[in-house]
Amino acid sequence: MTAQSRSEVFQDIAEAAERLMETADRSGHRQIIGIVGAPGTGKSTVAQLVAQRLGADAVVVPMDGFHLANTLLEGTPLRERKGAIDTFDIGGYLSLLRRLRSRDEPVVYAPTYVRGLEEPIAASIAIPQGTRVVITEGNYLLVDDAPWSALRALLDETWFVDTPQDVRLARLIERHVASGMDRATATAWANGPDERNATLVNSTRHRVDRTIRWD
Template sequence: MAEVVRDRESLLARIIPLGGDRRLIGIAGPPGAGKSTLAGWLEARVAERCGAEPQRVAQVPMDGFHLRTAVLAERGLRDRKGAPETFDRDGFADLLCRARTATGEITAPAYSRELHEPVPDAHRIPASVRLIISEGNYLLLPDDGWARAGECLDEIWYLDVSWAVTRQRLIDRQIAGGRTPEAAAAWVDGNDKRNTELVAAAAGRATVILRP
């Protein structure tokens, strides 16, 4: 059974101090839960504790493995963007597994909310890195490719935030991206709600559940 914690400092205590073998930590949760914010906070706190040089912490976010819009259109998946089948899950799992044992520098892609496309080589992971943080909706899914990605991680934490909170955040995000309020709500209540339900169903597989 997953351990339940209420504050971010408890999570920081699980990964400090760093040393020895490289560790990979995953942060899962529904769309709009604040996974990237938590990952950024952890990265900053670890860097603060360990010093900026040499680099000790880096990120490999799942969102960098979005399939490109042209590929989604070709596969008839444009209206499902953000769903599990709209990611390169095998490429994501391959990079995580390679990152565990890499002795030289590797890079990872990021997702641009301005371009609405993945950006290659946006994250740098030099050999000095001892902690890799990976955040994404689907790290706990038991399906083939996602399960393989999860197996490359030492722990997966689930960020548990209510639908009422994430729904408004997601609508605001869609409006900021150019949709009308009506179109934003329709997208969130259709696409994002389905994805949220899928993610929440796998929460019990987490090592730790954070309920802020």
């Protein structure tokens, strides 16, 4: 049996949310859950659906809020690789998760990422001290190279969103088109930079605790 096959598989969002609240009730401390998956798998949608099930008990904090701003990327080779692991502020992301783990502030503010604008927006998500569940989602939560490797100790569980390749690519292309790319450019980006990022993400899959099938 492989490490990947040992991870528990959730059949639907309701089951995932129910199990998460059971764990929070037993532990008595804030649960920080990391949802991982390649670009286009539906991580953001899964995170929001689980949070909706939990209501006021949960807040979603996306790793995408730590994208480097376009003004920093323009004119550099990173612009053609936006979304790659080295185009994120990992130091800022780690600092935020440590604050959320400490839970010693009345409220912590986190950034989000706006599709269409394609930029992070600072201090746009409020996480009150009483929030029992924080769901954070992103591509690289299980990368085992420093400094990314420090993330795993800050997460109570990690969930991998498993989506068929054809569905994932179609979603990515439509996302890029909606953000202003023409279809040819969107298709090239989905099969180029996005696919290279997906390869890295999928190489970390054996480290997950649970898997969600998401068609």
